[in-house]
Amino acid sequence: MSSELSPIDKAKFVAAKQASSYVEDGMKVGLGSGSTAAWLVKCLGERVEKEGLKIKGVPTSSRTAALAREVGIEVISLDEAKWLDLTIDGADEYDGNLNLIKGGGGSLLQEKIVATASDQMIVIADASKQVETLGTFPLPIEVIPFGWQTTKTLVEETLIGMDVLGRKVTLRMNGDAPFYTDEGNHILDMHLNRIGNARQLSLIVNQIPGVVENGLFIDICDVVIIGFGDGRVESRDINEGSVEEDRIEFVETENLFADLND
Structure with a gap:
């Protein structure tokens, strides 16, 4: 991971990297939309390339579908999948109960349908998206x-x-x-x-x-993974009532992320 990334992009990357570890071989995974979710798709693509990870992805937008195919993820429709093991997506805001505002990118309908058709929803975000009360974001x-x-x-x-x-x-x-x-x-x-x-x-x-x-996602999100610009990640599980901290090191290398821009 290039050291030229901004602190915000580093935060998005480490959150996405941590979230990608929840994905297991053979899973059907909902793939969110927006810049943070794009990091997730890239991280999963890296696992497909390096580990031979085999998953089926259900994208929540045409842009995500194109990116998923580009990095080697098999793309299927929700009708084909019927039900998903996991959905990972970003959020515009989240509160202490992991309720969300989503839809800044305009894909809220597909995002909500896919998220509610999943056993678990994980949100990846940087710390700036946390609020005491929803509503600052339109x-x-x-x-x-x-x-x-x-x-x-x-x-x-x-x-x-x-x-x-x-x-x-x-x-x-x-x-x-x-x-x-x-x-x-x-x-x-x-x-x-x-x-x-x-x-x-x-x-x-x-x-x-x-x-x-x-764009209100109430009682849908199970886990929020928060990334920080220094590589720290914090995972909050609303069902377990747990908070775990970790750190992801950056490696200076040419990889799948070289062409990813917001």
Whole structure:
């Protein structure tokens, strides 16, 4: 691992490296989306190349699927897999109960479907993603394009009665055009600042016509692996109530990670 990596990238790498050790030969593994999950895919690809690891990966985005194939991971659909041993993904925020906000990359629907179809979900993150209360990161919701402005108005009206500090809702854009998910939907980002009751908000928002799914992952994550820029990793298991610390050394070498950029 090159010493030219930034502290944030080093933190992402060591978290991904630690998480990759949970994957065993023959497993069916959900592969998350985003920059941190990309490190995980690369780490697994390194194990495929050097150890002959044989796994089947179910990607949560087209970008992850392309990267997985590139590094030698067999890619299958969730319908083919039916059920997964493990899903490893990143998060935009997580709290002390390992509840998450996800969807910053726009893949929250596939990510939630895959995570809930798994025996275990592991989140890999750097320490900056931990918060006392969810809501600093804008909460995304996936909505169908038909009548999206009406859906947005209904969401804004619903937020009036919710325990949140902010109520601004914006359509996610891709340059001058609306952003489209892999399913052809839009993303509305809710700038809430603080979510007092995430479970209640998740249930109510999903009842609004036009909303497909929201980015709150409640009682889904089992383990969070936190990486630090100095090589330290901390693994928190919500089911075991345990916290373990470890350290991963960096090796100056040419390897699969040379071309990985955020």
